[in-house]
Amino acid sequence: MYRLGLDVGGTKIEAVVIDKNNHVIFQKRISTPTDAYSSFLSSLISFISQIQMELSEPFTIGIGLPGAISPDTGKIKNCNCLILNGEDLKSDLSLAFDQPIYIANDADCFTLSEAMDGAGSNHTTVFGVIIGTGCGGGITMNRQLLSGPNAIAGEWGHNILPQYSESKDGTEQLCYCGRENCIERYISGTGFAVRYNQKYSSDLKAIDIIEKMRSGDKSAVEHYELLVDMCARSLASVINILDPHVIVLGGGLSNVDELYEDIPKVIGQYVFSDVCNTQIVKAKFGDSSGVRGACWLPEMHQAKH
Known part of the structure; x- marks a missing residue:
């Protein structure tokens, strides 16, 4: 079928x-x-x-x-x-x-797709992350989605940004969920752009800021470095609880290849361990992962039963 x-x-x-x-x-x-x-x-x-x-x-x-x-x-x-x-x-x-x-x-x-035959297919525990318009997450163990009594497993984007400091991270951000300083408002592509534009009175998209960073623009470099630190803090909080074998990134910001080199350099200081062996990798199927994962849902449900 x-x-x-x-x-x-x-x-x-x-x-x-x-x-x-x-x-x-x-x-x-x-x-x-x-x-x-x-x-x-x-x-x-x-x-x-x-x-x-x-x-x-x-x-x-x-x-x-x-x-x-x-x-x-x-x-x-x-x-x-x-x-x-x-x-x-x-x-x-x-x-x-x-x-x-x-x-x-x-x-x-997205996570199910990458766990079944994507970038996480060789790993037992996969934490899938979308950093695009919003900031979502999902968890699979042995290629089965983890779900709980509240149906919110993996919703890390609506936790407060770890170690938030106004002096370091900028003004407080109100989230659509009604709370303040959700991770989503800082490290999603939308949040990344909004905070830059607030600070520098501009109207740039995330990709424009990344290009300015690559050209050496001081304000964009600083903003990118803060993004890396925020990602490291946020992902470390997941690693400290779940200890996944791999974290797979998807969404618009996942296409920023520098993140896969820069986040691992910073994340160790926030992880409660002497080493951080969790791999951080790019999604194999990119924007197609979500819809491919939807295809897998009936099969996963039937496997459970």
């Missing part, structure tokens, strides 16, 4: 279908309706139906989205695509297609 994976984002919904040999046989994107849940649901049902007609073969359905399913209600929570919060997308789609629907956080899907 084929496997359909859907990656729901704030601006687009990507679909990928893979066969039993893990080869991509279909790929397409549509815009994400954000005006109302009814529009979103109608568009998603139509999208999946179109794929059914094009392939004429049955497939499982897995979905990754920037939120989680509440264990108590079955409804979506903590989603930065706000129209989905409080909605029972799983039941609505199951009813529409008369088959099981598997939904997980997009960072969980």
Whole structure:
């Protein structure tokens, strides 16, 4: 049977279908309706139906989205695509297609993909990190997603930035979750750019600041070095609790190759050990990891049972 994976984002919904040999046989994107849940649901049902007609073969359905399913209600929570919060997308789609629907956080899907056959496939414990528009995380052990009673495993981005100091880290940052100084507001691509623009009264994107850093611009170099230190502090807090074999980075900032050399130089001072053997590596499948991980969700669930 084929496997359909859907990656729901704030601006687009990507679909990928893979066969039993893990080869991509279909790929397409549509815009994400954000005006109302009814529009979103109608568009998603139509999208999946179109794929059914094009392939004429049955497939499982897995979905990754920037939120989680509440264990108590079955409804979506903590989603930065706000129209989905409080909605029972799983039941609505199951009813529409008369088959099981598997939904997980997009960072969980990213981690699952990299653990199954990506950059973390040779490691027992994988911590997957997305540092892009936001800052998410997921955990796999023996190629199984770690999940708990609150459905928030890996949500490191909404812990407070470790050892935050206004004199060192800049002014306090309010997060969309309602808390202040979440890691997400500092080391995501968005947070990285926002803090630079606040300080230097500019309007640059993260990639522009990185290019200025590479050209030797003093303000950009200092801002980048602070990013490295913040990443080291934040990842060290995970290592001190989970002690993963590998940390796989995805999202826009994961394409900054300098991070894989610079973070390991700094992280040791924050890890409660005489050495830090945890590898920090770049995702093998890049932006495609999330949707590929969604394809794996039904198979992982069936393996559990």
